[in-house]
Amino acid sequence: MDGKRYLITPGPTPVPPEVVAAEAAPLHHHRSPDFRALLGETLAALRRLFATEHDVLLFTGSGTAAMESSVANLLSPGDRVVVASAGNFGERWLKLVRAYGIEPVHVAHEWGERLDPARIGAAAEEAETAAVFVTQSETSTGVVHDIEAIAKHTAPTGAVLVVDAVSSLGGVELATDAWGVDVVVAGSQKALMTPPGLAFASVSPRAWLRAERSTLPRYYLDWRLTADSQAKNDTAFTPAVTVVAALRKALELIESRGYETVWAHNRRLALGAREGVKALGLELYSPDDETSAMVTALLMPDGIDGQRCYGVLRDRHGIVLAGGQGSLRGRIMRIGHMGYMNEFDIVTALAGLELALAELGYRPPRPGAGAARAVEVFASG
Numbered sequence: 019m020d021g022k023r024y025l026i027t028p029g030p031t032p033v034p035p036e037v038v039a040a041e042a043a044p045l046h047h048h049r050s051p052d053f054r055a056l057l058g059e060t061l062a063a064l065r066r067l068f069a070t071e072h073d074v075l076l077f078t079g080s081g082t083a084a085m086e087s088s089v090a091n092l093l094s095p096g097d098r099v100v101v102a103s104a105g106n107f108g109e110r111w112l113k114l115v116r117a118y119g120i121e122p123v124h125v126a127h128e129w130g131e132r133l134d135p136a137r138i139g140a141a142a143e144e145a146e147t148a149a150v151f152v153t154q155s156e157t158s159t160g161v162v163h164d165i166e167a168i169a170k171h172t173a174p175t176g177a178v179l180v181v182d183a184v185s186s187l188g189g190v191e192l193a194t195d196a197w198g199v200d201v202v203v204a205g206s207q208k209a210l211m212t213p214p215g216l217a218f219a220s221v222s223p224r225a226w227l228r229a230e231r232s233t234l235p236r237y238y239l240d241w242r243l244t245a246d247s248q249a250k251n252d253t254a255f256t257p258a259v260t261v262v263a264a265l266r267k268a269l270e271l272i273e274s275r276g277y278e279t280v281w282a283h284n285r286r287l288a289l290g291a292r293e294g295v296k297a298l299g300l301e302l303y304s305p306d307d308e309t310s311a312m313v314t315a316l317l318m319p320d321g322i323d324g325q326r327c328y329g330v331l332r333d334r335h336g337i338v339l340a341g342g343q344g345s346l347r348g349r350i351m352r353i354g355h356m357g358y359m360n361e362f363d364i365v366t367a368l369a370g371l372e373l374a375l376a377e378l379g380y381r382p383p384r385p386g387a388g389a390a391r392a393v394e395v396f397a398s399g
């Protein structure tokens with residue numbers, strides 16, 4: 019292997035050269051006017067991206083830090099909380115809530131299913147519910163859940179709706195204010211094509227009301243501390259200054275393309291990936307429709323271990339896809355198509371997959387069938 023690497027995963031995703039250059043610029047001191055200006059511009063761009071007029075809080079940490087912040091800032095011991103899950107990241111909400119001593123009402127779905135908005139609404143309605151925790155893009159299965167529909171069902175209950183959009187914000191639509199979503203959490207390293215290191219949480223006025231009453235312990239992730247600093251274009255602690263610089267550039271690139279254009283681009287790449295997978299004679303695990311715009315998950319052929327396929331792809335061909343998580347480990351592979359990806363990443367993923375599978379004993383219907391089909395899809399518009 020000649021050392022060339024292709025990162026075609028659901029995160030971290032590749033970083034455009036302009037963003038790398040922004041990160042490599044000389045460091046600002048975080049209490050300097052230069053950094054304050056950088057932070058102010060970045061927060062304003064984040065509010066546009068989140069489609070909210072309210073606070074978007076920025077933390078140095080990975081996406082899970084923003085998830086944890088919403089548990090620690092919204093809840094009090096004894097609160098009734100609903101968690102809906104259909105995969106690994108939905109289950110992360112369960113673990114987080116339990117870590118703070120609260121046993122949630124679990125609206126469990128099979129992995130790979132779509133979250134059922136009516137079931138979630140009914141669970142939130144049953145008794146006074148403080149908060150409902152869901153996922154937009156369930157990265158472990160490739161399903162993008164219908165947050166607009168879930169919000170319609172939870173809004174009348176008065177519960178605060180918290181959405182994990184770590185792998186979808188910027189990649190598919192999430193109209194935070196218009197849909198009535200109270201808290202959206204995200205991270206820098208996926209659709210936002212920035213290195214890992216920053217986490218975000220948008221907070222609606224209704225979520226603030228609850229946060230002011232919440233008594234769970236918090237310090238580093240305290241929303242009030244962060245919001246008060248941000249009101250002065252400042253941060254409570256030393257932030258990942260270089261990642262903020264990278265993020266500002268990435269958000270500028272995304273805005274200059276236009277949000278809708280980026281979403282449409284992702285849907286197009288996803289279509290090429292799905293068609294290519296099927297042309298290889300493989301079965302899709304993620305839904306075969308345009309909602310699966312962030313991750314395409316495919317089932318391994320009988321008798322082939324997905325982890326071996328992942329290893330051959332990475333070690334022999336330099337192509338990093340993602341394997342399966344939890345009970346899907348070894349059974350699926352995942353192609354990420356969010357962030358700084360284009361048609362050739364999809365063609366590379368499909369061609370690499372074919373080579374790796376061939377090594378493990380699987381032959382597609384025709385040589386090059388997956389890559390050829392993807393090219394055909396892309397050529398047709």
Ligand code: PMP
Nearest residue numbers: 080081082107155157184185205
């Ligand atoms: N939620 C989702 C949907 C994710 O895809 C991820 C990252 N794979 C996370 C949460 C966790 O984010 P992080 O690894 O940045 O803490």
